[in-house]
Amino acid sequence: MAYTFLTPKKIISGENALTDAKNELKKLGHKAFIVTDATMVKLGNVALLEDVLKQNETDYFIFDEVNYEPDDIIVAKAAQTYKNENCDHLIALGGGSPIDTAKAISLLLNDDAPLSSYMGKIIDINRPALAAIPTTAGTGSEATKFTIINDTTNKVKMLLTGPCLIPDLAIIDPLFSKTAPKSVTSHTGIDALCHAIEAYTSRKAQPLSDTFALSAIKRIFENLETCYNDGNNIEARVQMSLAALEAGIAFNNASVTIVHGMSRPMGALFHVPHGLSNAMLLKECMAFVVDGAYDRFGKIARYLSFTNIADDKMASEIFLDHLNTLLEHLHVPSMSEYGIDKNTYFENIEKMAKDAYISGSPSNTIKKVTVEDMMALYEKIYR
Ligand SMILES: [Fe+2]
Known part of the structure; x- marks a missing residue:
């Protein structure tokens, strides 16, 4: 029997992984859409990413409105903001929720179909480059083809899946999990x-x-x-x-x-x-x-x-x-x-x-x- 095995294209891990990922981040595009939450901003974690992007002379927009149960409304708002800001790639920074949200945003950038229309299908779309920087040691979303988003109309947790949802770049820096309570x-x-x-x-x-x-x-x-x-x-x-x-x-x-x-x-x-x-x-x-x-x-x-x-x-x-x-x-x-x-x-x-x-x-x-x-x-x- 044969098996297929999927991983992110590139994984940079260990102490100083974020700094070491500088060149890889630069390759992703000219203006990053950073998907994160207010706590990450408050803890100074976003500032560490900003430092690297500034050194790269990469422009960015910070979207920090993700909460611990991301839903279709916040994803739609984020996707519209991405378009308004003329961003060309996604960087998710946080626990599983910002990473899941960034994956879902990429679906809405592909076409206007609602997220619920992807349920039960193996998703196969073209999307902008996506980097994931987990700040907790847990969800593993930086390595998976899954995203879980609340459907506010039907009140269910949608499990959306497809190999294209695996981030291109996973940056695993233990520096961030130090801030976890x-x-x-x-x-x-x-x-x-x-x-x-x-x-x-x-x-x-x-x-x-x-x-x-x-x-x-x-x-x-x-x-x-x-x-x-x-x-x-x-x-x-x-x-x-x-x-x-x-x-x-x-x-x-x-x-x-x-x-x-x-x-x-x-x-x-x-x-x-x-x-x-x-x-x-x-x-x-x-x-x-x-x-x-x-x-x-x-x-x-x-x-x-x-x-x-x-x-x-x-x-x-x-x-x-x-x-x-x-x-x-x-x-x-x-x-x-x-x-x-x-x-x-x-x-x-x-x-x-x-x-x-x-x-x-x-x-x-x-x-x-x-x-x-x-x-x-x-x-x-x-x-
Ligand atoms: Fe889990």
Whole structure:
């Protein structure tokens, strides 16, 4: 069997990656449309990019109106501004939302068709050059062919996909993730861990996605807790920024599965940030999946040197113990602590399970997953 494997055209990573990317940024065009949010401006992260563009004598416009749940309205406003400002390329700077927004802007620059018309299709368009500079170690959007945008008319999260949405240039500079608060480090790091474990236990996994997934899982177990406890540990930040990229590349090619499938309805209904809803789901979802994938979880346990035991079932249990310990140390709030009303949550369990199933992601799981299985899991995770 043959496989296709997709990555960004060029990746510049490590300390000083932004400065080192100067020449590559210059090649993208004459006037950049910077897609970001107000926090990135306030933290001084945008100013660092501006410095590089000024040295390059590249003109730019800063669009800083992206919020954590980008929708079709903000994308349309941004695309119109891009045209009014006569920009000729896109640079996204921030977490997953600005990067997803920049990808969606490129669709509206292609033609006037609404974003919803791209749903369910493999998108293939010509777009302006796109660079992505992630500031959190998590979403992996800098390496993926996906964008998630809220459809304000139909009140659904649109998952749009196509290889042309993979950025041309990904700049992975750990300098930026130093500015992430503890909770963001925890939730985005767990999001990356979900990408990697789900990709490794996906029916669509392939040899190269396995390589990236295993490496990401190892780096995350070795560095996430350090980043969480000591945000200024630059080596741990470097390792986590690489892990998030590797995990993004893994799920770009192998897809996500049950955790992301169940996470999106929680975001849509209760506005739980993406990384946090994944974090709330991960432990119970993996406890459910494990008996369908002892060989895979066993390999993870041995790859991470948690054990050298040959018995896959016993090794899997050792991995799950380590996973649960890591999650405890990262202090993921429970749903009640986050303020989700128990009655409203339970009233919506059937809808969430059905919406998750329809999204298709749970069916990628190596173990068969039914709507009833997910209803039972949603019940279990409420604390
Ligand atoms: Fe994710």
